Amino acid sequence: MPYFIRGVFWIAVYLGMALFPCLVLLSGRMPPGYGYLWDFSLAQGYGAASMMAIMFFLTARFKRPALPFGVDVIYYFHKYIALLLFLIVAAHPAILLTTEPVVREMLKPAQINRYMAAGVVSFLLLSLIVISSLWRKQLNIHYDNWRLIHAVLAVAALILALIHIEGAGYYIDTPIKRLIWLLIMVSWLLLQVYVRLIKPIDLLSKPYKVKELIRERGNAYTLVVEPGQHAIPAYKPGQFAWLTMFHSPFSMKEHPFSFSSNPERKGELRFTIKELGDFTRRIKDAVPGQTVYLDGPYGAFSIDRHPSERGYVFIAGGIGIAPVRSMLRALADRKDHRTHILFFAGNSLEKLTFYEELNELREQLDLKVILVLQDPPPDWQGESGYLTRNILTRHLPAYFREQEYFICGPVPMMEMAEKELHRIGVPLRHLRSELFDFV
Ligand SMILES: Cc1cc2nc3c(=O)[nH]c(=O)nc-3n(C[C@H](O)[C@H](O)[C@H](O)COP(=O)(O)OP(=O)(O)OC[C@H]3O[C@@H](n4cnc5c(N)ncnc54)[C@H](O)[C@@H]3O)c2cc1C
Missing domain, CATH: 2.40.30.10 (Translation factors)
Structure with a gap:
C-alpha cells in the first residue's frame, strides 16, 4: 500500500483514538449544562486528558504507525502536540477560575479537596515536563536523566489527571461511562508496561x-x-x-x-x-x-522509499556520511547505473570519515563526489570553506529538479541546503533530511 494512504490511515486512527473517549462522554444521559464556558472548559480538560494518554502510544515506537512518517517525524509531532496540549490544559482552569466563583473557592488552600489538588499537581507536573523539554540543554539536564524524569512525570501527570476527572465526575456520572473512560485511559497507561518491560525483554532475547x-x-x-x-x-x-x-x-x-x-x-x-x-x-x-x-x-531517510527517481544527490556533513555510506554501498551492490552526486563537507581531508571508501565507490558507481573542506591542504583544487548555494549550483546537473536529495549533517548546513535548494526550484517533496538531534 502506498505510504501516503498508510499515512492518512494512521492519522485517522490517531484522531479516532483522541476523539473516542470524548464521544463516550457525549453518549447516553447528559448532566445539566452550566453554560457555554463551563462546558467548553470541561471539554478542554477531557480532550487534554485524552491527548495526554495517547502520547504514550506516540512514543511507543510501534513500527507500523511510524513507517509512513518516520519515527523522527512522530517525535516532532509528539513535541509540538504536547505544547498544544499544555495550552489546552492551561485554558481549562483559566476559564473556570475567571468565570466560576465556586471553583475559586474550591481551590483555596483551606478548602481544596483531594481531586482538585490532584488536578493542580497534574498541571504543575505538565509544566515541569514542558520546561525541562524545551530548555533541557540550557538547564544542563543530561539527556539520560531528562528521559527518565520525562517518563516518570508523564505517568504521574496522567494518573493525577485521572484522579481529578474521577473525583470531579462531571460527564462521567453513569457507571458505564465511568468504566469505559477509565478503561481507555488505563489501557494507554499500561502501554508503559509494554515499553519499559515487554520490549526490553524482547531485546534481551535477541542480543x-x-x-x-x-x-x-x-x-x-x-x-x-x-x-x-x-x-x-x-x-x-x-x-x-x-x-x-x-x-x-x-x-x-x-x-x-x-x-x-x-x-x-x-x-x-x-x-x-x-x-x-x-x-x-x-x-x-x-x-x-x-x-x-x-x-x-x-526512519524514512532512505533511497528505497524513492526507487525510481532520476538520480540521487547526497549532501553530507561530518558524521552525516554514515547513512549515506549505507545508501551508496547498497546502490553499488545493486549495480545501479544512474548518475548520483555526493557533496561532502568536512573540516579537512584527514577528518573525512570514509574518505578512501568514497574513491572505491566512485569506481563502482556513476558517482560525482564534491568535497568541501574548511581547512584544505595547500595544493587543494576542490571546493573550500562552507557548503554554499554557489557550490551546489556549480555541480548540479540541468535536471536537478527531478533528483531526490538526502541531507544529513550539522544543523546550519542542513538548513542552508534545504532553503537554498528550494529557492533554486527543487520541490519540497524531493528534499529528505535526517536530523541527528531530534530531541
Ligand atoms: C536518527 C539519528 C541517527 C543518528 N545516527 C548517528 C550516526 O550514524 N553516527 C553518530 O555518530 N551519531 C548519530 N546520531 C547522533 C547520536 O545519537 C548522538 O550523538 C548520541 O546519542 C550522543 O550521545 P552522547 O552521550 O555521546 O552525547 P551527549 O553529549 O550526552 O549528548 C549530545 C546530544 O545528543 C543527543 N542525545 C544524547 N543521548 C541521546 C539518546 N539516548 N537518544 C537521542 N539523542 C540523544 C542529545 O540531544 C544530547 O544533547 C544519530 C541521531 C539520530 C537522532
Whole structure:
C-alpha cells in the first residue's frame, strides 16, 4: 500500500483514538449544562486528558504507525502536540477560575479537596515536563536523566489527571461511562508496561555481539555487530536503530545511530559513531564479544522509499556520511547505473570519515563526489570553506529538479541546503533530511 494512504490511515486512527473517549462522554444521559464556558472548559480538560494518554502510544515506537512518517517525524509531532496540549490544559482552569466563583473557592488552600489538588499537581507536573523539554540543554539536564524524569512525570501527570476527572465526575456520572473512560485511559497507561518491560525483554532475547571495532577518520569508530541465534531484521539503507551497550535494555540508556552497513550484505550490521559525549566517547572501549542490543530499524531517510527517481544527490556533513555510506554501498551492490552526486563537507581531508571508501565507490558507481573542506591542504583544487548555494549550483546537473536529495549533517548546513535548494526550484517533496538531534 502506498505510504501516503498508510499515512492518512494512521492519522485517522490517531484522531479516532483522541476523539473516542470524548464521544463516550457525549453518549447516553447528559448532566445539566452550566453554560457555554463551563462546558467548553470541561471539554478542554477531557480532550487534554485524552491527548495526554495517547502520547504514550506516540512514543511507543510501534513500527507500523511510524513507517509512513518516520519515527523522527512522530517525535516532532509528539513535541509540538504536547505544547498544544499544555495550552489546552492551561485554558481549562483559566476559564473556570475567571468565570466560576465556586471553583475559586474550591481551590483555596483551606478548602481544596483531594481531586482538585490532584488536578493542580497534574498541571504543575505538565509544566515541569514542558520546561525541562524545551530548555533541557540550557538547564544542563543530561539527556539520560531528562528521559527518565520525562517518563516518570508523564505517568504521574496522567494518573493525577485521572484522579481529578474521577473525583470531579462531571460527564462521567453513569457507571458505564465511568468504566469505559477509565478503561481507555488505563489501557494507554499500561502501554508503559509494554515499553519499559515487554520490549526490553524482547531485546534481551535477541542480543548482538561486537565482531569488530574499526577506527575511522574524524574521531569516529565503526562498530561491527553480528546477531546471536536470531536473524537480522530487514532494513533499508539510510535507516537507523536504537543501540544499547554497556547497560541492560531496561536502563533506558539507548542511543539512535544510522546503519552505515549495506543491507544487501546479510550477516552483520555496522554503525559509524563519532565521539561527541558521554556515550559515544565510550565506543572505543567496546571489545569483540561484547553484548549489544538493537531496537530497529526505524526512519524514512532512505533511497528505497524513492526507487525510481532520476538520480540521487547526497549532501553530507561530518558524521552525516554514515547513512549515506549505507545508501551508496547498497546502490553499488545493486549495480545501479544512474548518475548520483555526493557533496561532502568536512573540516579537512584527514577528518573525512570514509574518505578512501568514497574513491572505491566512485569506481563502482556513476558517482560525482564534491568535497568541501574548511581547512584544505595547500595544493587543494576542490571546493573550500562552507557548503554554499554557489557550490551546489556549480555541480548540479540541468535536471536537478527531478533528483531526490538526502541531507544529513550539522544543523546550519542542513538548513542552508534545504532553503537554498528550494529557492533554486527543487520541490519540497524531493528534499529528505535526517536530523541527528531530534530531541
Ligand atoms: C536518527 C539519528 C541517527 C543518528 N545516527 C548517528 C550516526 O550514524 N553516527 C553518530 O555518530 N551519531 C548519530 N546520531 C547522533 C547520536 O545519537 C548522538 O550523538 C548520541 O546519542 C550522543 O550521545 P552522547 O552521550 O555521546 O552525547 P551527549 O553529549 O550526552 O549528548 C549530545 C546530544 O545528543 C543527543 N542525545 C544524547 N543521548 C541521546 C539518546 N539516548 N537518544 C537521542 N539523542 C540523544 C542529545 O540531544 C544530547 O544533547 C544519530 C541521531 C539520530 C537522532
